[in-house]
Amino acid sequence: MKNREVSQHLYQLSELLELQAENKYKVVAYQKAARSIESLKEDVEHVCREGLLQDIPGVGKAIAEKIEEYLRTGRIKAFDDILSRTPKGLTELLQLSGMGPKTIAMLHEKLNITSIDDLEKAAKEHRIRRLPRMGPTSEKNILKAIERHRMRSTRIPLYVAEPIVDEVLSRLKELDGLGNITAGGSYRRRKETVGDIDILATSANPADLISAFARMPMVEEVLGKGPTKATVIVRDNVQVDLRIVEPRSYGTVLQYFTGSKDHNVKLRNVALDKGYSLSEYSLKRLDDGQELFYPREEEVYAALDMDHIPPEIREDTGEIEAALDHRLPKLLDLKDIRGDLHIHSTWADGRSSVDELTRTAKRLGYEYIAICDHSPSIGLTGGLSPERLEQKIDVIAAINDGREGITVLSGTEVDIRADGTLDYSDDLLARCDVVVASLHMAQQQKERIITGRLISAIENRNVDIIAHPTGRIIGKREPYEMDMAAVLEAAARNGTAMEINAHPNRLDLNDRWARTAKGIGIKLSIDSDAHQAAHMTAMRYGVDVARRGWLEKGDVLNAMGLQELLRWLSRL
C-alpha cells in the first residue's frame, strides 16, 4: 500500500505551500486530504484505478490529479517545483514553537535565514531585534524555542501522561475555591499517545489557581501566564496547559478542549446549519445574538439535537452523523470485561504463579482467565516443551476441579514459525482450551511472506485468536510489512478472533483496525498479555482502544460469559 507515501507527500506539500504564504485554506485543504489518505482503509492505488479518488473526503480535482501523477510516475511536478524554489531548512523552522510562516518569510527575506542554526546565530548576535515587530524578548524566546526543539520528545504514550495528570489534579484539588477540574484533549479521548496535556478548571480564585499551577514542584519552565490560562513544561519535557473558565461555560469549554480539531470543525458547522455559532464560551443564536450557556457538556450536544458523544470517538469519522441520527454505538465498558485470555505464568517466563493470577482475576471481578505461555521456539524465554504443556494442561484441570469462582483455561501463545507452521502439533493444540497464535521470529520478512504466515495460522482450526497482529511497539518498532486487509478477510472467513493487545506499548490491533475488523464481523479479544499479576490491570488500555474503535459488548470475545465463551471456543 502506498497510502502512507502519498499522505506524506501531501503533508510536505502543505508545509511548502505554507512557507510560500499561500492562501491558508489551501494549506488546510492539503492537510485534510493527507489525513484522509492516511486513515483510508482501502489501498489508494486501488481507489485510483477505479477512478474514485474524488470520493475521498477532502480530495477534489486538483489533488486527485496529483495523487494519480504520483502513483503513475513516482513524482509530483508541482511538488518538485515548489521544493526547488524553497530553501532547504525553512520547513524545519516551522517546527519551532512561535515561528509561523509570516515570521519565517520575513527572517528569510531580511536576514537570509534558512535554518535553525542561522536563526540561532542571528538571535545571539542581536540582529533580530532590529526587525519590525521584533525585540529583545523575541530573541530570547527564539533561543528558548530552539533549545526545546533540540530536546523535544515526540508524543508521549498515554500511560506516561497518566501519572502527570494525576499529580497535577491532586495538587490543584487541594486549593480553596476550586470548582470543576479535569483533563481534556487527546488525553480525555484516550488516544494512544498524547502531545500536550490540557487541564480545564473553574475556580472562585483564578489568580491563586494559576499561580499554584505555575509553582508546582514538577514545573521546569513557565512558558506563559495570563489571568485565565497558563502553560508550563514539566518533567520529561511535557507541556501542560491550564485554562480557567466561567462555570456557566464549562460545558462548551470542555467540549471544545476535548477535540479533536476535526470533530470540532464539523460540530461548529452543524451549529451553523441550525442557526447557531458555537464557541468555547457559548452557543450564540445567529438571528437575535442571544447567548446560551451550558455548564455541562451533555447540554451542548443536546442543544444541537445530538446524543452525547463519548470523547473516545470524537475524530470526525461518522460520530457526528450518528449522534444526529441517534444511532451512536453503546461502547464497551471496562465493567463488561469478564476475563483475560492471554496471560503468562511461572510455567514459562511469567513472574506470577497461576494461583496469584487467579486471585488477581477474582479481585478484578472476572469469571475466567486463560494461561497462555510461550511455545519452544521462543528459546530464551523458556517456552514450554510439548511435554511440559501437556503437564500444565493436567495440572490446571486439577486446579479447576477444586475451585469456585474463577475458571482457569489452559492455553498457549503458540509461535507462528518463519515458514508459517505452528510450534506445536495440531493434536496438542486441540487439547488446549484457548490457542493464541502470534509471530515473534523473522519479523523482517517481505509483506507477502508475513501475510501468508498469519493467514495460515488463521486457517488452522485450532487457532482461536491472533495476538498482537501487527507487532508494532509504540515509538520503537513499526508494524510488520503485511497486508492487513487480506489478513482480516481471512479471519472473517475462518471465524478467528483478532487480539487487541492491551499492553500500553503495543495496543495492537489499534483503534482503526479494530473498527475495520468489527465491520466485517470479526470478534476481538482484549488481552493484557500480562507477565505478572500486577500488569493484568492494563486491560483498561485495551478497552480504551476498543472504545475508540467503536466496539460494543457484543463484538468482544472476553465480554462473553463463561458458557457463551466455551460455546464459541468449540465453534468448529
Add this chain to the structure above:
DNA sequence: GCCGTTTTCGGCCCGACTGTTTTCAGTCG
C-alpha cells in the same frame, strides 16, 4: 484547494496570549 436541500462562488471556527505596539499582527490550539 474543497465544497454545496440556502450553493458552481464565497466561504472556510474563533478567541487568548504575546510582544510589540499605542491598536494590532502573528501564532496557537
